[in-house]
Amino acid sequence: MRKTTRKTNGKSSNGSKRPHQSKTPRKFDLVKQANEIEHLLQRAARHELSIHKRLGNPVAAWRNGKVVIIPPEEIIISTEG
Numbered sequence: 198m199r200k201t202t203r204k205t206n207g208k209s210s211n212g213s214k215r216p217h218q219s220k221t222p223r224k225f226d227l228v229k230q231a232n233e234i235e236h237l238l239q240r241a242a243r244h245e246l247s248i249h250k251r252l253g254n255p256v257a258a259w260r261n262g263k264v265v266i267i268p269p270e271e272i273i274i275s276t277e278g
Contacts, residue, residue, distance in 0.1 A: 246274050
């Protein structure tokens, strides 16, 4: 089986130009963004817990070295943040 290569002249298969890709990836300073990242993760966790509680679904959690199932009526959603 022969492999054929096709020259695209910087265009995608539908004919539009491809966006220029930089040679070096963007660098993120995770230490400077740690507070924002933590806030977003906590917000996402509160959102998901509220969905579970509203739908009546239990959640699994890690407590005292064991996995426990928390029924929806016992899910506590903090209002911090």
